[in-house]
Amino acid sequence: MKFFIDTANLDEIREAHDLGVLDGVTTNPSLMAKEGITGEANIKAHYKAICKIVNDKVSAEVIATDYEGMVREGKELAKLDDKIVVKIPMIRDGVKAIRYFHSEGIRTNCTLIFSSGQALLAAKAGASYVSPFIGRLDDIAFDGLDLIAQIVHIYQNFGYETEVLAASVRHTMHLIKCAELGADVVTCPLKVITGLLKHPLTDSGLAQFLADHAKAASK
Numbered sequence: 486m487k488f489f490i491d492t493a494n495l496d497e498i499r500e501a502h503d504l505g506v507l508d509g510v511t512t513n514p515s516l517m518a519k520e521g522i523t524g525e526a527n528i529k530a531h532y533k534a535i536c537k538i539v540n541d542k543v544s545a546e547v548i549a550t551d552y553e554g555m556v557r558e559g560k561e562l563a564k565l566d567d568k569i570v571v572k573i574p575m576i577r578d579g580v581k582a583i584r585y586f587h588s589e590g591i592r593t594n595c596t597l598i599f600s601s602g603q604a605l606l607a608a609k610a611g612a613s614y615v616s617p618f619i620g621r622l623d624d625i626a627f628d629g630l631d632l633i634a635q636i637v638h639i640y641q642n643f644g645y646e647t648e649v650l651a652a653s654v655r656h657t658m659h660l661i662k663c664a665e666l667g668a669d670v671v672t673c674p675l676k677v678i679t680g681l682l683k684h685p686l687t688d689s690g691l692a693q694f695l696a697d698h699a700k701a702a703s704k
């Protein structure tokens with residue numbers, strides 16, 4: 486399973502990359518705004534900076550919601566770097582834009598997926614990734630992980646190449662369950678990845694090893 490980090494913060498991206506387990510990055514307009522990145526030139530420069538840090542894909546989202554606008558913006562984003570994946574919302578014109586980009590060999594990530602029907606439509610259109618938002622479903626008392634299971638099952642039934650990119654992943658159990666269910670990618674905040682490190686028996690076991698070593702060495 487690939488690990489993507491869901492942020493536009495360069496320090497966090499560097500930290501995750503330095504850990505040696507990061508595959509890619511996802512961003513969205515809210516995450517870019519959080520970093521104070523505004524204006525077309527700044528936004529493009531920021532995507533380029535992200536691409537320089539990571540080895541694999543970087544999702545960059547269009548702002549337009551009409552077909553022509555999404556195609557125009559998406560083409561410009563794709564030109565920035567080979568690692569760019571054009572992120573397109575699951576709306577009617579978005580489906581058409583995904584089909585267009587597929588025919589042009591430009592990778593897409595269909596975002597704001599909240600049902601297996603939407604995921605099926607995105608795969609039919611030729612999306613490279615679909616992003617089901619599991620945390621936001623949990624927030625309204627629908628089981629986000631059930632959606633991951635449904636999409637993985639449907640894609641396996643028909644051999645769709647679209648990768649399931651679990652998004653809105655809020656904690657380590659989300660990540661682990663996504664791995665069990667066969668999601669191809671998870672995207673999450675850095676703390677979810679570093680949360681995997683933690684186990685009290687690892688800490689106490691290491692303390693014991695070091696104490697025993699020190700005791701033996703002092704004899």
Ligand code: G3P
Pocket residue numbers: 491511513616618620621652653654655672
């Ligand atoms: O990748 C989508 C993600 O940024 C949404 O996460 O926690 O705002 O639901 P969240």
